[in-house]
Amino acid sequence: MINKSLKELKEGLASGEFSSVELTRFFLERIKQFNDDLNAFISVTEEQALAMAKAADQQIAAGNAGKLTGIPMAHKDLFCTDGVLTTCGSRMLENFIAPYDATVVEKLNAAGMPMLGKTNMDEFAMGSSNENSYFGAVKNPWDLERVPGGSSGGSAAAVAARLTPVATGTDTGGSIRQPASFSGVTGIKPTYGRVSRYGMVAYASSLDQGGAFGASAEDCALLLEAMSGFDERDSTSVDVAVPDFSAHLNEPLQGLRIGLPKEYFEEGLDSGVAAVIETALQQYKKLGAEIIDISLPNTHLAIPAYYVVAPAEASSNLSRFDGVRYGYRCEDPKDLTDMYMRSRGEGFGAEVKRRIMTGTYALSAGYYDAYYLKAQKIRRLISDDFKQAFKQVDVIMGPVAPETAFKIGEKSDDPISMYLSDIYTIALNLAGLPGMSVPAGTSNNMPVGLQIIGNYFEEAKMLNLAHQYQQATDWHRQTPASFSGEQ
Amino acid sequence: MSLTADEVKKIAYLARISIQEENIEQYSQDLSSIFGLVEQMNAAATDDIEPMAHPQHAMQRLRDDVVTETTDIEHREKLMSNAPARQDGLFLVPKVLD
Amino acid sequence: MEWETVIGLEIHAQLSTRSKLFSGSSTEYGQEPNTQANVVDLAMPGVLPVLNREAVRMATMFGLAIDAPIGRGNVFARKNYFYPDLPQGYQISQFDKPIVELGHIDITLESGETKRIGVTRAHLEQDAGKSLHKDYAGMTGIDLNRSGTPLLEIVSEPDMRSAKEAVAYMKKIHELVQYLGINDGNLQEGSFRCDANVSVRPKGQKEFGTRAELKNINSFRFVERAINYEVERQIDLLEEGGEVVQETRLYDPDKNETRSMRSKEEANDYRYFPDPDLLPVEITDEFIEEVRAALPELPAAKYQRFIEKYELSDYDAGVLTASRAVADYFESVATGSGEYKLSANWVIGELSSHLNNDDLDISQSPLNADMLTGLIQRIADKTISGKIAKEVFQALWDGEGKTADEIIENKGLKQITDSGAIEAMIDEIIANNAAQVEQYRSGKEKVFGFFVGQVMKASKGKANPAQVNEILKQKLSA
Ligand SMILES: [Mg+2]
Numbered sequence A: 001m002i003n004k005s006l007k008e009l010k011e012g013l014a015s016g017e018f019s020s021v022e023l024t025r026f027f028l029e030r031i032k033q034f035n036d037d038l039n040a041f042i043s044v045t046e047e048q049a050l051a052m053a054k055a056a057d058q059q060i061a062a063g064n065a066g067k068l069t070g071i072p073m074a075h076k077d078l079f080c081t082d083g084v085l086t087t088c089g090s091r092m093l094e095n096f097i098a099p100y101d102a103t104v105v106e107k108l109n110a111a112g113m114p115m116l117g118k119t120n121m122d123e124f125a126m127g128s129s130n131e132n133s134y135f136g137a138v139k140n141p142w143d144l145e146r147v148p149g150g151s152s153g154g155s156a157a158a159v160a161a162r163l164t165p166v167a168t169g170t171d172t173g174g175s176i177r178q179p180a181s182f183s184g185v186t187g188i189k190p191t192y193g194r195v196s197r198y199g200m201v202a203y204a205s206s207l208d209q210g211g212a213f214g215a216s217a218e219d220c221a222l223l224l225e226a227m228s229g230f231d232e233r234d235s236t237s238v239d240v241a242v243p244d245f246s247a248h249l250n251e252p253l254q255g256l257r258i259g260l261p262k263e264y265f266e267e268g269l270d271s272g273v274a275a276v277i278e279t280a281l282q283q284y285k286k287l288g289a290e291i292i293d294i295s296l297p298n299t300h301l302a303i304p305a306y307y308v309v310a311p312a313e314a315s316s317n318l319s320r321f322d323g324v325r326y327g328y329r330c331e332d333p334k335d336l337t338d339m340y341m342r343s344r345g346e347g348f349g350a351e352v353k354r355r356i357m358t359g360t361y362a363l364s365a366g367y368y369d370a371y372y373l374k375a376q377k378i379r380r381l382i383s384d385d386f387k388q389a390f391k392q393v394d395v396i397m398g399p400v401a402p403e404t405a406f407k408i409g410e411k412s413d414d415p416i417s418m419y420l421s422d423i424y425t426i427a428l429n430l431a432g433l434p435g436m437s438v439p440a441g442t443s444n445n446m447p448v449g450l451q452i453i454g455n456y457f458e459e460a461k462m463l464n465l466a467h468q469y470q471q472a473t474d475w476h477r478q479t480p481a482s483f484s485g486e487q
Numbered sequence B: 001m002s003l004t005a006d007e008v009k010k011i012a013y014l015a016r017i018s019i020q021e022e023n024i025e026q027y028s029q030d031l032s033s034i035f036g037l038v039e040q041m042n043a044a045a046t047d048d049i050e051p052m053a054h055p056q057h058a059m060q061r062l063r064d065d066v067v068t069e070t071t072d073i074e075h076r077e078k079l080m081s082n083a084p085a086r087q088d089g090l091f092l093v094p095k096v097l098d
Numbered sequence C: 001m002e003w004e005t006v007i008g009l010e011i012h013a014q015l016s017t018r019s020k021l022f023s024g025s026s027t028e029y030g031q032e033p034n035t036q037a038n039v040v041d042l043a044m045p046g047v048l049p050v051l052n053r054e055a056v057r058m059a060t061m062f063g064l065a066i067d068a069p070i071g072r073g074n075v076f077a078r079k080n081y082f083y084p085d086l087p088q089g090y091q092i093s094q095f096d097k098p099i100v101e102l103g104h105i106d107i108t109l110e111s112g113e114t115k116r117i118g119v120t121r122a123h124l125e126q127d128a129g130k131s132l133h134k135d136y137a138g139m140t141g142i143d144l145n146r147s148g149t150p151l152l153e154i155v156s157e158p159d160m161r162s163a164k165e166a167v168a169y170m171k172k173i174h175e176l177v178q179y180l181g182i183n184d185g186n187l188q189e190g191s192f193r194c195d196a197n198v199s200v201r202p203k204g205q206k207e208f209g210t211r212a213e214l215k216n217i218n219s220f221r222f223v224e225r226a227i228n229y230e231v232e233r234q235i236d237l238l239e240e241g242g243e244v245v246q247e248t249r250l251y252d253p254d255k256n257e258t259r260s261m262r263s264k265e266e267a268n269d270y271r272y273f274p275d276p277d278l279l280p281v282e283i284t285d286e287f288i289e290e291v292r293a294a295l296p297e298l299p300a301a302k303y304q305r306f307i308e309k310y311e312l313s314d315y316d317a318g319v320l321t322a323s324r325a326v327a328d329y330f331e332s333v334a335t336g337s338g339e340y341k342l343s344a345n346w347v348i349g350e351l352s353s354h355l356n357n358d359d360l361d362i363s364q365s366p367l368n369a370d371m372l373t374g375l376i377q378r379i380a381d382k383t384i385s386g387k388i389a390k391e392v393f394q395a396l397w398d399g400e401g402k403t404a405d406e407i408i409e410n411k412g413l414k415q416i417t418d419s420g421a422i423e424a425m426i427d428e429i430i431a432n433n434a435a436q437v438e439q440y441r442s443g444k445e446k447v448f449g450f451f452v453g454q455v456m457k458a459s460k461g462k463a464n465p466a467q468v469n470e471i472l473k474q475k476l477s478a
């Protein structure tokens, strides 16, 4: 059951091999069995999942099933789910029951996908290791002493250990691609504006984008298609048609031009990771693609610019957590200021406070031009780098992260070294481009992801590339040993 | 780039985040090293570059002036159910003086 | 030393949209607390703003009315600060790219001269909720019904030199936004609010003095008083060798004084930056032309037209165009009755004084324009005299009937124009007052008034005065 693709699961449901209730129960059982090891879920919504599965079974029986009806999934715990705990991995929202559904949640509910639960994450999506969760670190299913990556670490680990067939995530600076790489699953962050941000708790509004995790590109294509689309409640959602992503998976790659940015292969890249990427590129050559050396000369400025833009937006976005209408309020505030200061001081974790303060400082009087405006100009340079590159090539490829999953605790005392691990992912968010991570091998027995960067709204092409690679290789089919056995 | 204890306190107040006296030194170090990283931007010449506020080049979409939602008392209960303190349909906060 | 006062005003006018600036909640006033606040207005995690087209249109109307360029790619920015009635922790406002750029409006000074006041800018922004200071177990209650209501903040240049000028400007803007139909003009409900920046400087000095900002003054009278108080305070302070501090001050109408609001003073660093949830607002030529075409007639144009079309005096035209409601009322009566001067006299005279006495707005008048038109028609066709008309007006005001005709009929107030009937009355009076007839005939012409009075008394005021005069003269001199 755990190695079945979404397509196979749909066939199983359609043929009556198993019902959605059985399928949902199967994954709920796996969560019960393994979540203590992984800490991938913050909440498990068993009752609702089974009720939705029952409804899906009726729909299937009535012959009204859609592409995903009856297939269970999980949401990163920053998508608001009506009536369900939505914590963002924070003490601030430890008891917050969202009073409405995010658009993505609404869409997947409408698609008939039972929600198994809400996955663990770095607090307010700030982090690259999932150690910044108030609900504890998530463990990497390939090695429980290692991090699964972040901030969507719970979703990545849950899919890697097959506690759910697919899961949603969000990516502000690499938070889908990096955990997908670390956990050996496929993950896609679409073009900014492709997936509605309504109901997705904001970290950095001009960078945040929802996306999908699955075992394969084919599974991601199905989930992403169901999540995508124009939403009039999100002013930054783009009104372009969503293609049938699955329909383009089998197009040939003959003559495709793949750009290789030299800046992604300079010092700092682990040699084991470099070797995996090299092998993957050989595979693409075999599939008929052409490899072209390109340059993204401002790559080194992406992290500095990101650590102005993202914290600046975050410092403002997170001001609503003030202990007035919802969320944590400190005990016995002595006055209004005390309520604000202590509710936020006690409700937010260290990394969140660090970023709020960074952003507050960057926007404060006298510094705006030197930091915020400068970062916006750098953002233009970075975006222009990609524009130039896409004149020469169809897609760009490289590593997702400079190394494989590191040990829990290894970097948690050094925020800067943690920040630097997002070197290859962050630039895309600044430009608003789509990117994905595809399992491409291992280094020191830990998974390595290949990054595919597409031009705006070219998710179909990226998924096509990933799928062709996955037809020729089986890295995406591998599951961590401790979680691979059927019960 | 190095932030003084006073600057840290000022930022913490602007952001309404209480920090313990004994953590100020750590904050000052962390923020100083973050801004050390950030200031790598200074190496780039950007005089003629148009700032980019948003990845989209589109213009704001406008909605029609239509009341799409009504909040009756029952719905208000739901929307207020997460409030730490409330009474008579109001959110309660420590006394506001002005 | 002689001092010069410098005043600039920031007016917050609520735009009369049905829904809020960024959400589909109703803007209706006076509802149950927190029943006009949806997830967006409550700033629930994850919600996003979408801009109301009508607010953009209304702001554009205002810009065109004050001859200002419209910001073609105006931008919303966040103004960050913490306050319990500000759920997002920031106000979505406009900063360096407002929708309305530099414009101007003319005010009339007491001397009758016209003065042009610059309007620096006007921008769209969200209103905050309300803090209710009634005691809730020692706490403050927060009602977010008003949260997110669209405001147009209208910022003047520091062009005013006295409290009177400031009030004249404020009234002019008040009149304009109602003309445009973009604000309901209700000061009591807070739909139209004003902050005043006040400073003084030695006469002749170029640089401005340090200013104090007087917050939230919600009546024309208080604006004048607050400014006068503040000017005096600053002059006293400077003359005693002290210094004015730049600060926010609150006007207390009960004590007629301004006092420092220390609580709002601390660390005013709003950290404005473009709102990443919103994109620049595009204003096209087409849109502007559409708005311009639909623009109602503005006060200045209406004033000119009234003088020309209805042959009114400057004074009458000024009074009748001071508010769009009064102008519309007058115009309806004038065109309905065809009696321009008479209509103007009745609106400015009887109607205005009744409204004043009962403290009513023209929209609340018991006599609508049709009722007054009916009354004026009966004066014009001589069914009743001007004097009787006042009686009919009062009866209509008191709700004794729905039309002038109905009242005239029921009370038998129809004017007597039958000369036979008038002659009969006069003959009788002459017969009964021989002494007075004698006096008149011997040259005491003053007695004539006595006879007129007697005839009007006998006719209960209904005899046509012109006919009475004529017949009396004839008979007395016979
Ligand atoms: Mg202001």
Ligand SMILES: [Zn+2]
Pocket (backbone or CB within 6 Å): C012, C125, C153
């Ligand atoms: Zn304002």
